[in-house]
Amino acid sequence: MPLDFTIIGYMAGTLTTFASLPQLIKSLKTKDMSGISPYFVISFTTGLFLWLIYGLLRNDYPIIIFNIISLIFWIPILYISLRDEFKNKSYIKNKIKKC
């Protein structure tokens, strides 16, 4: 494989991985998850975890490293997202109970 191809792959991986850093910073700062689908966060984080297993089984270091970094960014986002989801659900339940 020519070197140019590999460089493009590494650039692509770096962009899709580190794209999540400003999202993590925003989510931690604002705790505002209103625009983010919890189904997206759950499926995406599960997918990243499967990519990590795939990388480990194949001994593919770029896949392993990119997905460990991505998981470091997405696990806290998943935590905030799920906490919000449960909070909203119990809030609605309490509202219904009061009616």
Place this chain on the structure above:
Amino acid sequence: MPLDFTIIGYMAGTLTTFASLPQLIKSLKTKDMSGISPYFVISFTTGLFLWLIYGLLRNDYPIIIFNIISLIFWIPILYISLRDEFKNKSYIKNKIKKC
């Protein structure tokens, strides 16, 4: 490569790709991009585009297909996100002008 590994790779790719569908539906329905970092959306979509180029250069069909589908989901999200960003910036500019 044993078949099991490949299946895990396809499951991982399917999850990380189709995770974006509920996000697209939510963004189109609510137009609420307040919790999503525009830097995340820009970098992530650019990264997906580079993955597509990488796949095309390597003739790697799974990479090509997964990234075309992802781009179909993320280009409209990018559009809504950037439109919101410019709207907010011009709103703040007008507010400052009025002061």
